[in-house]
Amino acid sequence: MTGDYVLRCVLMLCCALLSANASNWLYLAKLSSVGSIRDEETCERLRGLIQRQVQICKRSVEVMDAVRRGAQLAIDECQFQFRNRRWNCSTLETMPVFGKVITQGTREAAFVYAISAASVAFAVTRACSSGELEKCGCDHNVHGVSPEGFQWSGCSDNIAYGVAFSQSFVDVRERSKGQSSSRALMNLHNNEAGRKAILSHMRVECKCHGVSGSCEVKTCWKAMPPFRKVGNVIKEKFDGATEVEQRKVGSTKILVPRNSQFKPHTDEDLVYLEPSPDFCDFDARTPGMLGTVGRQCNRTSKAIDGCELMCCGRGFQTQEVEVVDRCSCKFHWCCYVKCKQCRKMVEVHTCR
Missing domain, CATH: 3.30.2460.20 (Wnt (Wingless and Int-1), C-terminal domain)
Incomplete structure (x- = not known):
């Protein structure tokens, strides 16, 4: 083997390992609270974060307890959606919390990444609306009178802030320099699909005002769907996920359906790179493969x-x-x- 070939293999392996461990931040769910963080040094002691996530933690210390709640929300929803399947999202006390099961580019990994990105966006947005965070609050861009004739009022969920924080915190490893492997592209796509499951199902909630319960004036605000609805949507995408492969178009690497007869996936669909194992038997070499x-x-x-x-x-x-x-x-x-x-x-x- 030539030196160049060996170097390429090593780089590919490193990229795969980096992408595979990108969900280590879910270990935050094992903590009872990170709300007591008061200084930047505490961020250095949080297990599961890469250095760039530590830097985000230092800049946004107050948001980290919402991230912890998001990690727990992702695990709980995964276990609910997969409760009747052979792999039921069982967790370990080590990192990654789902074991090595999701280090492969399977449908299950696609779901975990999508639900995790969605859960951070959801939890941070909820923290904004509740007044928990100084950096954000209600979405004040939603105001005035709507074309339907009702008055925008109340506290519209600031989903834009939640999504932006999820993109910066969850996607940071894949977006780092050199992360253009198939697995990194898969993770980024599924992360965005998870967030779109919230964005595509935002709803309008209203309250009537008037004498004796009449609706002389109706005020409305934009609200996120219940997270169970988000989980249901992502689970449907899991069932119809598209197997893809990397292809170079000009200077850009993209993911395309492995079977050319299949229609191209959309931004809201989940994608995967390899078939899932049958999950029938316990495998000591693959933590999380419990059978x-x-x-x-x-x-x-x-x-x-x-x-x-x-x-x-x-x-x-x-x-x-x-x-x-x-x-x-x-x-x-x-x-x-x-x-x-x-x-x-x-x-x-x-x-x-």
């Missing part, structure tokens, strides 16, 4: 949560367990609900 042994499954379902697919054909075992539920609930004036505790036996199916 499905012991997972609960649905005996009657034919979908991925069904015992046949979830258990990868290994079969399942059934046992009866006692479940305690609230029942016979009654409303008492005023003002509480009193319930009894009912016990029943249910069948639980788990993969062998």
Whole structure:
């Protein structure tokens, strides 16, 4: 092998590792709070941040607790959306929090990057609207009378600030010099797709004013959708994600569908570089690859949560367990609900 060839291999490996570890900041979710940060030195001690993120932390110390909440929001939403799949977004106590599962350019990695970028934009925007941050507040660009005739008022969510902060903080590693690998392009695309899942579903909320509940005057403001809606949108994009490859057009490197018969993806679609593993078996060499042994499954379902697919054909075992539920609930004036505790036996199916 020539020296140039070896150098190119080393550079490609470094780029891949840098991109693969770009989500280490999600480790902030393991902290109870970073709201007590009062000086720049604390930013140096936060695990999971690269140097450029540390610099952003020092410039925007007050925003970091919102970033921590965003990291937790991303993990929670990932676990909700994938609760019935073989890989269910289980986390580790080490970095990266999802293990090496997302170091490959799969659909699952695409989802994690998209939901993470969206969660930071969402959490920072919410912090702006709540008055938590001095650097931002409501979106004052939304004012006056709308073409529909209502008055813009109230506190419109400052999504522009949240998106801009997410772009600077989450994308910083991929945007660093030399990050033009296929994986870096994939991450950047999916990060932006995650943020667009919020932008494309902003809604108008209104309140009526007038005598006896009439709507003589209606004031409205722009609000973000619930984050569950954002998660649902990104999960739909996951299901229809496009497999891509890098291609050079002039001096620019872009991602195009690997199958030329597929229509080009949009900015709101998720893209991936390689097929996912089956996630059936535990793999000690790949932290986060836990397999499905012991997972609960649905005996009657034919979908991925069904015992046949979830258990990868290994079969399942059934046992009866006692479940305690609230029942016979009654409303008492005023003002509480009193319930009894009912016990029943249910069948639980788990993969062998």
